[in-house]
Amino acid sequence: MTEFWLISAPGDKTCQQTWDKMNMATTRTNNLSTNNKFNIPDLKVGTLDVLVGLSDELAKLDSFVEGVVKKVAQYMADVLEDSRDKVQENLLANGVDLITYITRFQWDMAKYPIKQSLKNISEIVSKQVSQIDNDLKARASAYNNLKGNLQNLERKNAGSLLTRSLADIVKKEDFVLDSEYLITMLVVVSKTSYTDWQKTYETLAEMVVPRSTNLLFEDADSGLFSVTLFRKAVDDFKHKARENKFTVRDFQYNEVEMKADKEEMTRLSTDKKKQFGPLVRWLKVNFSEAFIAWIHIKALRVFVESVLRYGLPVNFQAMLLQPNKKNMKKLREVLHELYKHLDSSAAIIDAAMDIPGLNLSQQEYYPYVYYKIDCNLLDFK
Secondary structure, three states, rough: OOOOEEEEOOOOOOOHHHHHHHHHHHOOOOOEEEEOOOOOOOOOOOHHHHHHHHHHHHHHHHHHHHHHHHHHHHHHHHHHHHHHHHHHOOEOOOOOEHHHHHOOOOOOOOOOOOOOOHHHHHHHHHHHHHHHHHHHHHHHHHHHHHHHHHHHHHHHHHOOOOOOOOOOOOHHHHHOOOOEEEEEEEEEEEEEHHHHHHHHHHHOOEOOOOOOOOEEEEEOEEEEEEEEEEHHHHHHHHHHHOOOOOOOOOOOOOOHHHHHHHHHHHHHHHHHHHHHHHHHHHHHHHHHHHHHHHHHHHHHHHHHHHHHHHHOOOOOEEEEEEEEEHHHHHHHHHHHHHHHHHOOOOOOOOOOOOOOOOOOOOOOOOOOEEEEEEEEOOOOO
């Protein structure tokens, strides 16, 4: 299970008692979840008005940061193309896997100094993650352009003889070049019509050079033949070839152009390889930054919500539960029994139930503070 429930409840006589009681209820006999204390430092409370406003702002910031975390993860998967199974091992937070990071969460005092107000801390996160989001857009756009151009060139050099580029198939010696009167043409003939071609090509127009056809290349369905004729017969030849279901390819042998195409392909391929390493490194570093910021936002939300619900002085225990998938419903019931005295109006309401006039802003409401963290960040199509 990659889903965690981050909850908090008011301290009994001590916060340790709150922890022990919850831990016992969920693990002692029934193995409903794996639990860890979630350490939130002594943050500056500020005024009630600020807390109420901040509660809404943090909800928006939470979904924005989660979106950026998912975008970076998904783009990492796109960039790693053939090695998608390696994606997970590149998605780390502070050098450890995500589950380890969350279950051993420690507030980063250097990045988010707790002497600052809660509002300032949330603004630090907002600026930092917006920057990552903007950088990602710019880097992704540059890399995608490069990748797209390369794929277009690769597509040109693959596929059927009717459409693909012929530059890497033909050689200079296949053509009569620099002749005032003669020209070499390239014709695609389906394999079933080879005999017809050999019988008829000399008679498709008046001035075809006898025995001038050669098979230059074959794919699964057809072959590419060269044929030499007088320039004045070209239109006639094309017309007759079409009637006989032979396809004349418009191709001029031009060494300069062909060399330029090859060089372009090599350049794009080299550029892509050059950009790949630094891009993956950037994605790793910034995924870690964004994910860490996201979990700090969750910590801020728990703190603000706990103070708003349970009052001052600050006295609550934050706890991280990793539910056992089979027992999620039972875990909800046990938590409800444990904490229903905190808020008699909070019957178990599931977000899937739509109650008119009750706007839960997509967040289920329980008598205890609750936020979900889902570490399954990739959406493989």
